[in-house]
Every structure is written in structure tokens, then in C-alpha cells.
Amino acid sequence: MLIPLLSSCGQTQSSSNGNTPQTLSILHITGKSTPDGAQFQKILHDFETQNHITLNQTIAASDAPQVYETSLLAGKEADIVMVNLADKATNWSKQGSTIDVKDLVKQWGLADQILPAAISEWTQNGKLAAFPYNGFKWPVWYNMDLLKSVGVTKAPTTIDELITDGKKLHSAGKGGFVVGGNDWSGYTLFTQFMESYMTQSDIASAFSKGTFCSNADAMKGINLFIKIRDSDVFVKDVAGLKADQMNSQFYTAGASMMSAGSWAFAGASPELSKNVYLGGLPVPPDSPYTKPTAYQGYSSMGIWISPNGQKHLDQVRKFVQYMFSPKVISVQVSKGMIPTVKNVQVDQKANPLLEQAANHLDERVTYLPPNTYVPGNVQQNLIQATGLAYTKGPGSTQICQALEGAYK
Incomplete structure (x- = not known):
């Protein structure tokens, strides 16, 4: 309002x-x-x-x-x-x-x-x-208590591990990866998957100009996201969620994984914080990044x-x-x-998540550049366009065309 x-x-x-x-x-x-x-x-x-x-x-x-x-x-x-x-x-x-x-x-x-x-x-x-x-650090949060309950003893660092862990959670009736597929949080996670194959200079060029369909690495990233979307990694009805619902679902152990920034540390209970591992988004084997990715900036x-x-x-x-x-x-x-x-x-001991972010996260991840390349008059349209990707059915061509349409 x-x-x-x-x-x-x-x-x-x-x-x-x-x-x-x-x-x-x-x-x-x-x-x-x-x-x-x-x-x-x-x-x-x-x-x-x-x-x-x-x-x-x-x-x-x-x-x-x-x-x-x-x-x-x-x-x-x-x-x-x-x-x-x-x-x-x-x-x-x-x-x-x-x-x-x-x-x-x-x-x-x-x-x-x-x-x-x-x-x-x-x-x-x-x-x-x-x-x-x-400033911010924007890692992926893993509820290790929930992951261990299905036999997963460490946070996934590869795409294959992410899919395997997601299937185990799904089969056990436990929530997997939660994200606000209907707002900026879903947009950010989608672009992070899309950037899995892109160099930092390619990221700057593609997002400043809105050229995705012609970028082979961007298309590979979109197809990677579709693979994740269609593999039961995400929680049920993720396409309709917003960031507040994402946080609530993770805070209440309704999901095992989420991508959220350091501003959300304060919302996690002390009990949950002790069980959360902060890492990055798993990467494919042919990614230019050797570690899972995360964001940081000021x-x-x-x-x-x-x-x-x-x-x-x-x-x-x-x-x-x-x-x-x-x-x-x-x-x-x-x-x-x-x-x-x-x-x-x-x-830093006052907040276990802050302690992790300050002292350990840098060793665990590769930081992608904050995406400040999108023109200001385009960003809201682009956020809306990425919502299509969370709905099962649309393929990479339809998704990339929707993204490029946000720039017109």
C-alpha cells in the first residue's frame, strides 16, 4: 500500500x-x-x-x-x-x-x-x-538439522548434489528450496542460476543491454534453472510466494534451503541460527566458478x-x-x-549467522558482482518477467524472450 x-x-x-x-x-x-x-x-x-x-x-x-x-x-x-x-x-x-x-x-x-x-x-x-x-552478504542458507534428517550430512556444492538432496527432501515430505518466485527474491535467485556460466564482463553486458537469447552462456544458465525447477528441488507452489513468505517458511522449518541476505539474520531464532550453514548456490561442473556462488556488496x-x-x-x-x-x-x-x-x-557471538558471514563465508563461496547493471526504468519489469520461469512449462526461449521484453 x-x-x-x-x-x-x-x-x-x-x-x-x-x-x-x-x-x-x-x-x-x-x-x-x-x-x-x-x-x-x-x-x-x-x-x-x-x-x-x-x-x-x-x-x-x-x-x-x-x-x-x-x-x-x-x-x-x-x-x-x-x-x-x-x-x-x-x-x-x-x-x-x-x-x-x-x-x-x-x-x-x-x-x-x-x-x-x-x-x-x-x-x-x-x-x-x-x-x-x-552493505550485505547474500548467501544460501541450509538448515542442517532438516538435511541430516534425510541423510544429508553436508550442504550441497554441486548441481547434482542439489538435485539429489532436493529429491530426498521431497520424498520424505520435507520442504526443499524456498524462494519468493513472485518478487525480487525469485528474480535474484533466477539470475544467479543464469549467471552460473557467465563471466563477470558478460553479466555486465547482458544485463545492461538486455541481450539474453543471443548469449549462449545465459541460455545455458536458463536451461540449468529449468532443470532445477523441474526436479522437485523447490518447495510446493513456489511461483506464488513472496520474500516475506519465503523467510517465514524457512524460519519455521518448512523449508531446508533459501537464498537470503544478511538483513534477514535478525529474523532467525537463536535455535535455528545454530543449525544453519551459510554457503553458496551450487555450480555446474563446467562453470567458470570453482566454488558455489553468493553475492556481496554495499x-x-x-x-x-x-x-x-x-x-x-x-x-x-x-x-x-x-x-x-x-x-x-x-x-x-x-x-x-x-x-x-x-x-x-x-x-559477533551475539549472532551465529553474523559470525559465519564475517569469518567463514568468504572461504566457502565465489562472490558474483551485485547486479547494478539493469537500467532503473527496467528493473521492475524484469522482476515481473522472471516470475514466468518459476511456472512449470515455459522453456528457455520463452523465458529469455520475456526477459528481453522487459527492456522494450
Whole structure:
């Protein structure tokens, strides 16, 4: 549901008598009912208390880019926007819809704190689109308790093992691989299978141009996905699921495998977390990658400044510096946040999944590049097009044509 932008945005303007405005408006994607939602609300509340600045929030978990662009046209956009570098947001810096923060990151004392790789990932045409705030690791989760119950003692690392394990789970009446076949989570897993035979330069070319049918390796990956789809690896009715349902099914032991990012660590119970092995997506024998694949990057969330926010940068500065303070960062990292800053002090034992991701995942997987190549005006169409792949029946030609149609 579209959450209307709050009408108080204009209150953040400096008043005629020179008084400092005491209100900031913020648009973000962290729903209050999400695993880290309560914590995020406390962080925002503490900022208000400490700085005597009221934050007027707009929460738009699924359509934040559209909410922002609509409000921008009316001149009522939020001062601060916290979203990921995806979809239409990839065009904001290029179009001047948000301001370049390249100089501000230096002026506000954050240049030496933020990782160079994060700065690089958020730099577009020489502009720093936003303050890189939240990174991610996106592995495949394996519930080893369920796998062991059907005689599987280690997570699969090859396609043959994945299919064999899936059949064992299916025969035993236990859930196999769960994914949101009807949203972005299914899109990401599908593309990860498709990329199994593609070099990183091929991935960049194919997804930026929308050329899949003519790419032999992309077609091999699509056929690989079809093989998995038709081998009882996925849970029942996967084509109709969304990411929230995927998480719930895995959290409640209704599925043995899922592909989910580090933002989902906080939702897993301590008991489940102890039984989860974080690995990668198994690869075929003729893949250019010798290890299972996973994703990592720093584009999970940034802090963008709008034209309205530029009108009172002192208050925005207080918010940005507060969000990057060691205490605030450490609290979030303890719940699974992958920081974009250096030298974070946190007790990784507080979260077994975080400990695995931080200390072991790099050795287990090959990281594919985050797919930021898709044009912003194409991504939602492409997500919808990949839903076809989860429905049994369509072949590789029909699927690749649907993908290319998303670019037209």
C-alpha cells in the first residue's frame, strides 16, 4: 500500500526569524514489523531525543522510489531518503533528483571512516549518489538439522548434489528450496542460476543491454534453472510466494534451503541460527566458478539528501553523523548489518549467522558482482518477467524472450 507523504515536509525550511528548524522528514524502507524494524525505530527515537529534532517518517517498503519521485515533482520530497541502490534510485544522481555528497562526506568527517569499496560502488559519473550506509552478504542458507534428517550430512556444492538432496527432501515430505518466485527474491535467485556460466564482463553486458537469447552462456544458465525447477528441488507452489513468505517458511522449518541476505539474520531464532550453514548456490561442473556462488556488496542502503534537505544541511549533518556514530553502527551490526565503515567493534557471538558471514563465508563461496547493471526504468519489469520461469512449462526461449521484453 502506498503510504502518503507527510504534509509537514515544508516545516523543515528555515523560518523567517532565523530560528533553526526542528523538523526533518525522512523516507525509508525499514518497516516497523520487519526483524530490525523495532531497533531502527529506537535509533530514530534516540536521535530525536538527543538532538531535539522531530523526524517525520514515511515508510514505503516496496515502492519507495515511486513515492520519492512523485513527491519530488510536487516539491514536497522528504529531506532524507534511506533506500537501496536499485530500481529507479540508480538514476537519481544522474538526473539531479538528489544531491552529490562527494564533498559533504569529507566536510562531515566520514571520508576516512567509510570503506573505499563502498564509496566506489555508490559513485556514478564522478558523483557520490549517497552516503553508503548498509552493505550485505547474500548467501544460501541450509538448515542442517532438516538435511541430516534425510541423510544429508553436508550442504550441497554441486548441481547434482542439489538435485539429489532436493529429491530426498521431497520424498520424505520435507520442504526443499524456498524462494519468493513472485518478487525480487525469485528474480535474484533466477539470475544467479543464469549467471552460473557467465563471466563477470558478460553479466555486465547482458544485463545492461538486455541481450539474453543471443548469449549462449545465459541460455545455458536458463536451461540449468529449468532443470532445477523441474526436479522437485523447490518447495510446493513456489511461483506464488513472496520474500516475506519465503523467510517465514524457512524460519519455521518448512523449508531446508533459501537464498537470503544478511538483513534477514535478525529474523532467525537463536535455535535455528545454530543449525544453519551459510554457503553458496551450487555450480555446474563446467562453470567458470570453482566454488558455489553468493553475492556481496554495499548497496543495501544509502542515506540520500534531497533538494529539500539541501536547504538546511546543518540538521541533515547531525542526522548523518549520528547514524554513522560507532554506537549506532555497532548496535545494528550485532543484528546482522554488514557495515560500510572500517574498524567496527561488535560481539559477533551475539549472532551465529553474523559470525559465519564475517569469518567463514568468504572461504566457502565465489562472490558474483551485485547486479547494478539493469537500467532503473527496467528493473521492475524484469522482476515481473522472471516470475514466468518459476511456472512449470515455459522453456528457455520463452523465458529469455520475456526477459528481453522487459527492456522494450
